[in-house]
Amino acid sequence: MLDNPEALTLLLHNQHAICAAIEEVTKWLSENGVGSVAANAMGAMDTLDKNAQAITDAIMRLRHS
Template identity: 65%
Template sequence: MPSTSESNIATADALTLLLHNQHALGAAIEEITHWISGEGADIVADNVVAALGTLDTNANAITDAIMRLRQA
């Protein structure tokens, strides 16, 4: 059975990969939002920007969890 420290490392590693995916998705969505906004669909662009805010908030929480796991 793996130790708690090993489990924390594995969990932190998995969360780190998910966080990288979240950042990549956020960047892609932001690029699409710029394009949509340029096409005159400002309401859609505003909704996407709000969703990106949620991604940022969650990314901060994930980062905090990763740091706590790595320090344990």
């Protein structure tokens, strides 16, 4: 069974993978003239990036407690 830090680490890895996928879709959208949708996807990526640091910090606190 996973402990909390390990589970959070897996969630963080998933978050990075989702961000990479959104980045690829955003690139395709931009190249195919769907700029407004690409802009929305960029906003989602910004949120993922911002939250990734908070998750990383929480993982580190749990590992050191």
